[in-house]
Amino acid sequence: MADRDRDDEGRARNARPRDGLGRPLPYGTPGVERQPEGIVRTADAALREAQTLLNEGKPFHAHEVFEDAWKSGPDTERELWRGLAQLAVGITHAARGNLTGAASLLRRGADNITPFADAPPHDIDIAGLATWAHTLADGLPGRHDPPEAATIAPTLRARQ
Structure with a gap:
C-alpha cells in the first residue's frame, strides 16, 4: 500500500x-490552489477573503476560511462562523448537483446565523443572508440542472 499524503506534522492530507x-482531480492536473488551514484572520479579512x-x-x-474563523474566533461567535461555513457548503452541494443536501445545509446555516x-x-x-438561504433552498428541488456557484453567491455584508 502506498504511503498516504502527509503534512509537516504527519497528519494525513490528500495532496x-x-x-x-x-472535488479531487487526478494527480498532475492543474487545480485551484487550496486555502491554507489554521490561518487566524481578523473578522474583516475573513469576510473579504470569503466574499x-x-x-x-x-x-x-470560502468554507475553509469560515471554518478557520469559527475555530480561532471568540466563543460568542462560534455559531455565526459555523453557520456561514454551512451556507458555503450548501452552495458547494448545490453546484455539485446534490440539491437536497444543499437545501438542508442552507437552512441549517440560516438557523445558526x-x-x-x-x-x-x-x-x-x-x-x-437568512432570506437568501431560505429562498435558494426552497427553489432547489424544482431545478433540473445544478446552478453555477458564482451565480448563486450571496453578499455577506450589508455594506461591501
Whole structure:
C-alpha cells in the first residue's frame, strides 16, 4: 500500500489537486490552489477573503476560511462562523448537483446565523443572508440542472 499524503506534522492530507468546488482531480492536473488551514484572520479579512472566493465560484474554499474563523474566533461567535461555513457548503452541494443536501445545509446555516440578527457583528447582513438561504433552498428541488456557484453567491455584508 502506498504511503498516504502527509503534512509537516504527519497528519494525513490528500495532496490531490481540487477544483473550485473542492472535488479531487487526478494527480498532475492543474487545480485551484487550496486555502491554507489554521490561518487566524481578523473578522474583516475573513469576510473579504470569503466574499472573493464566493464571487469566484469557489464556495468550498470560502468554507475553509469560515471554518478557520469559527475555530480561532471568540466563543460568542462560534455559531455565526459555523453557520456561514454551512451556507458555503450548501452552495458547494448545490453546484455539485446534490440539491437536497444543499437545501438542508442552507437552512441549517440560516438557523445558526439568525440569532445574531438583532445585533449583526462585523456588518454581516444576517437578515439578508437568512432570506437568501431560505429562498435558494426552497427553489432547489424544482431545478433540473445544478446552478453555477458564482451565480448563486450571496453578499455577506450589508455594506461591501
